[in-house]
Amino acid sequence: MIELKNVTRRFGQTVAVDHIDLTVETGEVCVLVGSSGCGKSTTLRMINRLLPTSSGEIQVDGEDIAGMDLQRLRLNMGYAIQGTGLFPHWTVARNIALVPRLLKWPKARIQARVSELLEMLDMDPARFAGAYPQQLSGGQAQRVGVARALAADPNILLMDEPFGALDAITRENLQLEMLRLQRQLKKTTVFVTHDIDEALRLATRIAVMDQGRIIQHDTPENILRRPASDFVENLVGRQDRGLKLMALRPVRDLMTPHDKPHPAEPGADGLKEDDSLRLALSVMLWQDLQQVAVFDHLGNETGVLLRQRLIEGGV
Amino acid sequence: MRTWRTPILWLAVLLALVLGMEALEPLFRLIQPDTQGVIYRRESFLFLLGNHVLLVLVSATIGTLAAVAGGIFATRPLGRDFLPLVSQIASIGQTFPPVAVLALAVPVLGFGEGPTLVALVLYGLLPVLRNTLAGLDGLDPAVTEAARGMGMSARQVLFQVEIPLAGRVILAGIRTSVTINIATAAIGSTIGARTLGDPVIAGLVNGNTAYVLQGALLIGLLALMTDSLFEALENVWARRVASPQPVA
Numbered sequence: 001m002i003e004l005k006n007v008t009r010r011f012g013q014t015v016a017v018d019h020i021d022l023t024v025e026t027g028e029v030c031v032l033v034g035s036s037g038c039g040k041s042t043t044l045r046m047i048n049r050l051l052p053t054s055s056g057e058i059q060v061d062g063e064d065i066a067g068m069d070l071q072r073l074r075l076n077m078g079y080a081i082q083g084t085g086l087f088p089h090w091t092v093a094r095n096i097a098l099v100p101r102l103l104k105w106p107k108a109r110i111q112a113r114v115s116e117l118l119e120m121l122d123m124d125p126a127r128f129a130g131a132y133p134q135q136l137s138g139g140q141a142q143r144v145g146v147a148r149a150l151a152a153d154p155n156i157l158l159m160d161e162p163f164g165a166l167d168a169i170t171r172e173n174l175q176l177e178m179l180r181l182q183r184q185l186k187k188t189t190v191f192v193t194h195d196i197d198e199a200l201r202l203a204t205r206i207a208v209m210d211q212g213r214i215i216q217h218d219t220p221e222n223i224l225r226r227p228a229s230d231f232v233e234n235l236v237g238r239q240d241r242g243l244k245l246m247a248l249r250p251v252r253d254l255m256t257p258h259d260k261p262h263p264a265e266p267g268a269d270g271l272k273e274d275d276s277l278r279l280a281l282s283v284m285l286w287q288d289l290q291q292v293a294v295f296d297h298l299g300n301e302t303g304v305l306l307r308q309r310l311i312e313g314g315v
Numbered sequence: 316m317r318t319w320r321t322p323i324l325w326l327a328v329l330l331a332l333v334l335g336m337e338a339l340e341p342l343f344r345l346i347q348p349d350t351q352g353v354i355y356r357r358e359s360f361l362f363l364l365g366n367h368v369l370l371v372l373v374s375a376t377i378g379t380l381a382a383v384a385g386g387i388f389a390t391r392p393l394g395r396d397f398l399p400l401v402s403q404i405a406s407i408g409q410t411f412p413p414v415a416v417l418a419l420a421v422p423v424l425g426f427g428e429g430p431t432l433v434a435l436v437l438y439g440l441l442p443v444l445r446n447t448l449a450g451l452d453g454l455d456p457a458v459t460e461a462a463r464g465m466g467m468s469a470r471q472v473l474f475q476v477e478i479p480l481a482g483r484v485i486l487a488g489i490r491t492s493v494t495i496n497i498a499t500a501a502i503g504s505t506i507g508a509r510t511l512g513d514p515v516i517a518g519l520v521n522g523n524t525a526y527v528l529q530g531a532l533l534i535g536l537l538a539l540m541t542d543s544l545f546e547a548l549e550n551v552w553a554r555r556v557a558s559p560q561p562v563a
Contacts, residue, residue, distance in 0.1 A: 050464055074466035085461025089479050098465055148465070158464075 001026045002047060002156065002188060007056030009042050016042045018212035019056070025204075027186040033199040033235070034209035040192045043209070044160050047190060048077050060156065075099055078149030078187070082161040084141045086133040092118075092144050093129040099152040117147040121177065139170035143177075150185070157189040163198065175201055196235055200224070200244060208232050220248055245315045246278040253277070254313055255294045257303035264301045270294060271305065277314050280305055318547045325540035332536065333360040336529060343525040353525040355514040360533065367510040367537065370428065370500045374435035375493045382440045382492075383485065386447025387473065398448070405445040413438050413499040421506050431503035431510075438499060439492040446488025450481030483552055490545035497538045501530070511537065 002024040009017040017039040024030040032040040045051045047058060049070060058065050065073055078099075086095050093114045100110045115125040121143040133141055142162060149157060163171045175198060182189065182202075193199055199206050200220045207217040208231070216228035224245050227233040236244065252273040264270070270293035271280050283292060284307050294303045332339075336354055343353040388394040389401040416434045424430035454477060462472045478485075504512030511534045518526025 048464055050460070071466050071468060074464060077464075077466075079461065079464035081457060081461055081464070083455070083457040085455075085457035085464075087458060087462070087476055087480075088455075098467075102466055102471075145461075 001059075001061055002030075002190065003059040003062075004043070004047075005057045005059070007043070007046065007058060008054045009039070009046060009051060010054045015212050017046070020209075020212070020214050022207055022214060022217065024188055024190055026188050028204035029182060029189040029191060029202055031191045031193060031199040031203035031206050032209055033193055033196055033206055035194060038209040039212040040194075040209050041160055044158055044190055044192050047156075048074050048079060048158055071102075075102060075152065076154050076156065078151075078154040078157040080142075080145045080149040080157070080159045080162040082164040084133070084145035084162075086141060086144060086148070088133050090132075091129065092131050092133070092136070093125075095133065095144060096147045096151050098148055099154075103152055105152075113151060114147075117150060120181070121147050137170075138166050139174060142166060142170075142174060146174075146178075146181075150181075150187075155188060157187040157191075159189065159191045161193055162191075164193070164195075171198070178202060196237070197244075200236075200248065208235060221245065224248070242315050243278050243281075246281060247276045249277045249314070251275050251277060251280050251294055251305055254309055255303040255305045256309070258301065261296065261300040261302040264293070264295055264299055268293060268301070270301070272297065273302065277310060281310060281314065284310070318550055322540055322544040322547055325536060325543055329364075329533065329536040329540055332533060333364050336360055343528070346528065347523060347525040350523055350525070353523075355517065355526045355529050357517065358509065358513060360511075360529075363509060363511050363513055364533065364537070366428075366508075367497075367500055367512075367534075370432060370435060370503065370508065370510060371493060371496050374432050374439055374496060374500075375489070378436045378439035378492060379443050379489050381436075382443035382488075383447050385440075386444050386451060386485075389448060390451040391469075398452075401444070402448050405441050405448065409441050409445065411438070413495060414502055417499070417502055417506060426507035428503075428508045430506060431500065431508035434503070435496050435499060439496045442491040442495070443485065443488040446484050446491075447481070450484030450488075451477055453484070454480055483549055486545065486549050486552055490542065490549070493545070494538055494542050497534065497541060501534050 002022075004020055004022040006019050006021060007017060008015065008019050020039075020043065022030070022043075032043060034040050042051060046053050047060075047065070049065060053066075060068075060073070087098075090098075093111075096114045096117055097110045100113060105113075114129060118125040118128055123140065123143060128136070128140070128144075133144070136144065145162060149159070163174050166174065179202065191199075191202060200223075203220055205217060205219055206223050208215045208223065208228075210231055216223060216232050218226075218228075223232065224236055224241050227236060250273060251271050254277060255273070271283065273294055273296055280292060283289070289307065291304045291306045293301050294305055296302045340354055347353050385401060389398045413434075416438045417431070420430040420434040420437075424433055458476060458480070459472060462476045463469075467475070500508070500510050501512030501515065504510050504516045511530050514526040514530035515534075516530075518524060518528075518530065
């Protein structure tokens with residue numbers, strides 16, 4: 001658990017972060033979102049003390065970080081940033097092994113961990129372990145950046161616009177990967193972004209920041225349904241909210257289940273239970289369907305989603 | 316082995332000339348037909364070469380250590396305030412011609428190897444300092460930020476990340492510094508240091524072109540040998556420590 005209590009950060013005369021209170025519960029993903037200069041990165045960098053606070057207190061699991069040994073604090077916090085910050089003179093394997101080496105893990109354990117992480121991120125260890133960062137694509141480099149942050153299995157993950165420099169398709173892939181990882185790993189995560197869609201997709205709770213203050217701290221659904229101010233309402237897109245809400249809910253929520261799942265006919269078209277309602281609507285509109293079959297991850301048909309139901313109950 | 320071929324080749328040519336200059340006597344007689352001694356014999360070339368190399372080596376070691384230390388200091392949080400000052404000094408220093416540095420050293424320090432050494436150290440500092448600053452300051456800030464954020468200590472960041480990445484630029488600075496100082500050390504002969512500049516000065520004073528040529532030839536070869544040695548070192552550094560080129 002991370003708690004910020006009345007934290008302020010000034011740069012000379014400017015107040016970058018203005019008396020904020022924020023609690024990130026264990027295992028949740030807190031996304032700080034706002035336009036550039038709103039203080040979100042500054043807030044993140046105070047948590048691992050890359051920047052000192054001007055006043056206020058930050059606690060990690062109840063302990064004031066100001067009194068903690070700097071190395072111990074940071075080695076227990078994975079850190080991934082925009083542009084990856086990978087060391088260009090080290091191989092992928094050595095980059096990932098950075099924190100385990102600092103923690104003096106035995107060699108065999110480090111090697112096993114590097115392979116495990118590469119596989120977890122869908123990169124072939126045989127091909128990538130010995131490669132250098134410049135030999136990777138932007139998406140691959142960012143995966144390695146995430147692997148490096150996760151290497152020593154830290155309790156906390158700090159991510160500063162990690163996908164900011166990637167193209168839209170790669171970014172979406174990595175966001176999905178991030179969701180998948182988070183379901184397995186349940187790291188207490190603070191994630192900074194300026195992209196509200198990224199925030200809505202990844203967050204357990206979103207903290208909307210403006211001019212150094214937290215305007216609203218709530219679940220994605222509540223941010224969409226009950227924006228606390230005009231600023232938040234504009235940020236989420238006043239008229240786009242219906243579709244954004246649908247994007248938050250899985251098909252499973254509204255489908256009419258079969259009494260007994262049965263195997264799908266070969267070549268049958270349909271949706272997966274985890275697909276969003278927004279996707280379902282898109283499919284129905286495009287193919288002009290009144291209902292769509294829903295499959296589970298094994299490929300069995302478990303139910304159908306009716307267009308009527310979706311229109312009435314989707315938002 | 317291929318890396319070191321060029322410097323070894325130049326070294327062989329240099330040593331052959333130093334030891335066997337006599338063999339070229341007929342050649343120099345063509346240039347200077349009406350003079351008795353066409354080969355410089357007041358001091359052995361080997362002694363002059365040794366002294367020359369020693370002067371450069373000592374001054375380069377002191378200069379490099381001081382300049383790299385200064386560059387590191389000026390790029391630490393503690394020394395950041397001095398960075399503009401230090402880099403200005405480094406740039407201004409470059410506009411001084413080496414001869415002027417020597418000329419200024421004499422009234423203060425007198426004649427001989429001592430003042431030459433001081434002048435060489437001072438002049439050799441600047442290219443190394445400039446490149447150390449450029450190398451360390453020019454690193455991708457994301458890399459050092461990630462290094463600190465992941466929990467590396469300041470010392471680990473410096474020795475495992477910054478120096479290896481800036482090393483090639485620093486090495487290029489040392490290369491410039493040493494090459495210039497090989498030439499500057501020769502001018503040291505005008506203020507009484509025993510170097511390969513001796514035959515050049517003696518030749519100029521006595522109107523003996525053959526002497527001048529012998530000195531110039533050896534100084535040139537020494538500079539070429541050193542330059543190719545550093546090129547080889549830079550390549551080794553790039554291959555072993557810094558990053559390889561991306562494969563297409």
